Amino acid sequence: MIDKEWLSLLTLILAVIAIIYMVTVGLIYLILFLIASSRIKKERFLNQEEYVEELTSNKDTFPVSVLIPAYNEEVGIYTTVRSMLGLNYPQYEIIVIDDGSKDNTSGKVIEEFKMTEIDVALRKYFNTKDVIKAYQSTVHPNIFLLRKENGGKADALNAGINFSRYPYFAAVDGDCILDHDALLKVMKPIIDSNGLVTVTGGTVRIANGSTITRSQVEKIALPKGPIVLMQIIEYFRAFLIGRLGLSRLNILLIISGAFGVFEKKRVVKVGGYNTKTVGEDMELIVRMHRSIKEEKSNQRVEYIQDPVCWTEAPDNAAVLRSQRKRWQRGLAETIWLHKKMLFNPKYKGIGLFSMPYYLIVELLSAVFELVGYVVIMSGLLFSFVSLDIVIVMFIVTVFYGSLLSSLAVLLEEWTYHKYPDTKSLIVLFFWALTESFWYRPLMVWWRFSGLIQSLTKKADWGNMKRKGISTD
Amino acid sequence: MLELVLLLTLGLFVCQLLLLVYLYTTKTWAIKKDNTANRLYHELFPDYLSYLTGDTDIEPILPKNDELKQKVLERILSGFTNIMTDSAGKARIQQSAEAHLATIYRKKLKSSNWSKRMNALYLIEDFMMLSLREDVKEHLHAITIIDEEYRQTLRILASFQEESLLEYMFSRPNMSIGLIKEILRRLPLSFLTDIMVVLKKDEDDVPYAIRQAFIDYCGESGYYEFLPFIEYMLTHQSKETRIKALKSLHQYQYCSNPTIIVPFFTSEHWEERLHAAKLTGMMKLTEFSDYLILLAGDRVWWVRFQACEALKKMTDGEILLAYLSEQHEDMYAKDMAKQTLTMRAGGQV
Numbered sequence: 159m160i161d162k163e164w165l166s167l168l169t170l171i172l173a174v175i176a177i178i179y180m181v182t183v184g185l186i187y188l189i190l191f192l193i194a195s196s197r198i199k200k201e202r203f204l205n206q207e208e209y210v211e212e213l214t215s216n217k218d219t220f221p222v223s224v225l226i227p228a229y230n231e232e233v234g235i236y237t238t239v240r241s242m243l244g245l246n247y248p249q250y251e252i253i254v255i256d257d258g259s260k261d262n263t264s265g266k267v268i269e270e271f272k273m274t275e276i277d278v279a280l281r282k283y284f285n286t287k288d289v290i291k292a293y294q295s296t297v298h299p300n301i302f303l304l305r306k307e308n309g310g311k312a313d314a315l316n317a318g319i320n321f322s323r324y325p326y327f328a329a330v331d332g333d334c335i336l337d338h339d340a341l342l343k344v345m346k347p348i349i350d351s352n353g354l355v356t357v358t359g360g361t362v363r364i365a366n367g368s369t370i371t372r373s374q375v376e377k378i379a380l381p382k383g384p385i386v387l388m389q390i391i392e393y394f395r396a397f398l399i400g401r402l403g404l405s406r407l408n409i410l411l412i413i414s415g416a417f418g419v420f421e422k423k424r425v426v427k428v429g430g431y432n433t434k435t436v437g438e439d440m441e442l443i444v445r446m447h448r449s450i451k452e453e454k455s456n457q458r459v460e461y462i463q464d465p466v467c468w469t470e471a472p473d474n475a476a477v478l479r480s481q482r483k484r485w486q487r488g489l490a491e492t493i494w495l496h497k498k499m500l501f502n503p504k505y506k507g508i509g510l511f512s513m514p515y516y517l518i519v520e521l522l523s524a525v526f527e528l529v530g531y532v533v534i535m536s537g538l539l540f541s542f543v544s545l546d547i548v549i550v551m552f553i554v555t556v557f558y559g560s561l562l563s564s565l566a567v568l569l570e571e572w573t574y575h576k577y578p579d580t581k582s583l584i585v586l587f588f589w590a591l592t593e594s595f596w597y598r599p600l601m602v603w604w605r606f607s608g609l610i611q612s613l614t615k616k617a618d619w620g621n622m623k624r625k626g627i628s629t630d
Numbered sequence: 631m632l633e634l635v636l637l638l639t640l641g642l643f644v645c646q647l648l649l650l651v652y653l654y655t656t657k658t659w660a661i662k663k664d665n666t667a668n669r670l671y672h673e674l675f676p677d678y679l680s681y682l683t684g685d686t687d688i689e690p691i692l693p694k695n696d697e698l699k700q701k702v703l704e705r706i707l708s709g710f711t712n713i714m715t716d717s718a719g720k721a722r723i724q725q726s727a728e729a730h731l732a733t734i735y736r737k738k739l740k741s742s743n744w745s746k747r748m749n750a751l752y753l754i755e756d757f758m759m760l761s762l763r764e765d766v767k768e769h770l771h772a773i774t775i776i777d778e779e780y781r782q783t784l785r786i787l788a789s790f791q792e793e794s795l796l797e798y799m800f801s802r803p804n805m806s807i808g809l810i811k812e813i814l815r816r817l818p819l820s821f822l823t824d825i826m827v828v829l830k831k832d833e834d835d836v837p838y839a840i841r842q843a844f845i846d847y848c849g850e851s852g853y854y855e856f857l858p859f860i861e862y863m864l865t866h867q868s869k870e871t872r873i874k875a876l877k878s879l880h881q882y883q884y885c886s887n888p889t890i891i892v893p894f895f896t897s898e899h900w901e902e903r904l905h906a907a908k909l910t911g912m913m914k915l916t917e918f919s920d921y922l923i924l925l926a927g928d929r930v931w932w933v934r935f936q937a938c939e940a941l942k943k944m945t946d947g948e949i950l951l952a953y954l955s956e957q958h959e960d961m962y963a964k965d966m967a968k969q970t971l972t973m974r975a976g977g978q979v
Contacts, residue, residue, distance in 0.1 A: 203745035208752035209778070212785070217850055218808050276972040279965035281931045299974045350778070352806040549635050557642055564649050571653060580657045587650055 169542040176530035190403030221249035223322030227314035228332035241373035258308025271295040312431035312438035340465040359413030360465030395566035405461035409512035415439035417467035437488020486608025524605035563590035727757035788816035810843035849881030876905035911940025927960030938970035
């Protein structure tokens with residue numbers, strides 16, 4: 159009897175903690191939404207073509223090296239490189255880094271772009287696994303291929319930086335397609351700020367369902383599978399609320415590995431990508447922030463809501479699970495590596511808000527939410543807590559997920575309004591409402607497993623089997 | 631407690647419902663408006679084509695609704711602005727824009743919506759709407775934040791060749807070199823000559839960024855009137871100014887007396903050695919090949935790279951590089967020569 163009372167009290171305490179946690183997180187997200195929405199509202203009707211027109215003919219537009227690390231990407235690599243050829247940008251080079259692929263990634267690039275071998279006098283900013291051979295296209299002299307021994311994505315990017323010629327580099331995943339003006343738009347803040355912006359990242363959108371022909375997005379449409387649909391909503395929320403909100407406060411710690419532009423000088427200064435983590439994209443940004451704050455520099459890391467990089471999302475639970483576990487491990491490793499920054503006033507907003515936010519909200523939310531679900535279940539099954547508490551927790555959970563997802567759909571419509579019909583909006587809205595009932599619990603469980611795994615696994619590419627997003 | 635929970639549930643439900651209704655209605659309206667504008671555009675385009683190309687003097691009748699008129703006319707005129715090269719055609723674009731859009735844009739410049747102001751500013755420049763000159767000047771003084779709006783307002787005034795602009799620039803030491811160059815690109819030769827005169831007379835009166843931007847732009851524009859001034863800047867005490875002058879000469883692809891670059895081959899600053907090598911290659915100054923061979927073994931990678939690239943541009947460049955790849959005493963120079971021999975040139979995709 160006493161045991162049951164104790165258990166009931168413990169469940170009640172856990173329930174209250176979970177409710178406070180969820181309400182706080184919900185409020186933080188609402189505040190970020192308000193910060194992000196003011197920027198999106200400001201630029202809602204802006205003529206985007208006119209906005210970047212000056213840069214297309216401007217000789218001061220910095221040249222950029224586009225780095226495409228690839229491991230077993232024979233299905234998508236040609237499409238990706240071809241989409242880069244269509245970029246509206248005055249001067250750039252494309253460097254594909256084949257990180258010891260076991261498939262025909264290199265062969266495909268060599269054949270499609272008619273490449274021949276070149277000798278390289280490599281500059282070594284960083285030590286990487288050996289570059290075996292280098293190639294240059296005979297058709298497009300600014301496409302290069304480096305074939306190197308396998309060392310992971312971070313090592314491949316470091317080798318690409320060593321080889322690159324230009325002062326800025328864009329890191330783009332081997333399975334992505336960039337919009338025609340994406341590079342211009344992402345470089346604009348760097349050029350306009352006269353170098354004060356050191357890193358910029360663009361929005362990544364899910365290509366499943368849309369029609370992409372010859373590496374150009376022709377028609378944007380929704381996929382049919384609920385797993386991909388939910389990821390689309392999730393991406394809107396993560397980018398348009400989370401990243402934009404944090405970026406406006408200059409405390410953004412993630413620039414998506416799929417598409418970001420970096421000032422080479424700053425990356426070299428901080429030592430390049432860390433080869434010992436799966437979250438090398440986030441880890442680099444944290445290190446850059448650290449160096450900026452330690453130097454008392456006023457440089458910024460900015461997220462730009464418009465430039466779009468299209469990628470293929472996992473369309474089945476097994477692949478999505480391994481992706482999310484990997485992300486969680488990357489996050490955990492980064493926070494662990496930079497634990498000294500946590501709650502450290504020396505790093506201002508990064509130490510006092512951003513790092514704790516990523517620890518408590520992004521990393522540990524899986525634990526808190528899992529507790530919440532257990533409390534709801536046990537409350538209902540064994541009457542450990544009152545029905546009122548269970549209902550409150552249920553409402554808070556729904557509020558946390560569904561309303562914010564719906565708001566993200568609103569921001570998407572304000573930013574891109576690219577879905578050609580009202581039906582797509584209603585479909586997105588409907589699925590946003592269902593999030594709390596199936597997708598979120600799944601995520602919580604996978605992220606929790608990822609957290610556990612972060613203590614054991616070593617770094618890897620974690621690739622998924624690609625189907626390819628563009629047709630000829 | 632239960633009442634509160636019920637109230638929260640109801641509130642949440644109402645919020646979501648309102649959001650859905652808002653999204654649905656705004657999207658429906660937007661699609662409807664777009665369709666109407668599209669239809670009108672396709673109807674009016676052939677008639678405007680005849681009008682703007684001078685086949686007819688009768689301007690087509692536009693819709694009475696201001697928003698629709700603006701949308702359709704902007705689309706038609708913007709399309710033609712990019713392809714129309716003759717002055718008569720441009721004058722007609724300007725005339726149409728002045729007649730139908732000036733009042734609308736004047737109002738837009740006062741709008742509280744940033745995007746609407748920006749769109750108006752972009753098109754005022756595209757259509758060269760000179761009647762709005764005073765409004766734009768007034769707008770510049772009303773701007774408090776240095777952002778794209780500020781930059782675009784200055785670009786318009788430069789395109790309009792507004793005389794007070796030089797004085798404005800001289801009084802703003804914090805303007806970036808990039809923005810100043812955007813302005814310089816739009817200014818006529820007479821304005822540029824005025825800047826050079828002030829720079830020669832007393833450069834301390836001119837902000838540093840204007841000096842650097844001007845030197846840079848001279849090469850980009852290719853005006854030979856300014857070449858002696860740029861060559862004179864090679865002797866400037868500031869390293870950054872000398873480097874800008876070297877870069878400018880590189881863009882000219884010419885200098886009147888090549889011996890003036892000789893001291894830079896042995897400069898203590900690697901950027902000067904690099905630009906000297908680049909200029910030598912660009913001008914194919916074979917008499918300086920020995921310096922390039924020396925720089926092929928420079929301690930800085932970029933200088934080695936540029937020296938070998940310059941050698942490659944010489945008539946006997948490939949032979950020299952082949953020799954270097956075998957015989958140069960410096961291993962790095964050998965590697966760089968090999969790379970230059972096998973790598974094709976090409977700075978642009």
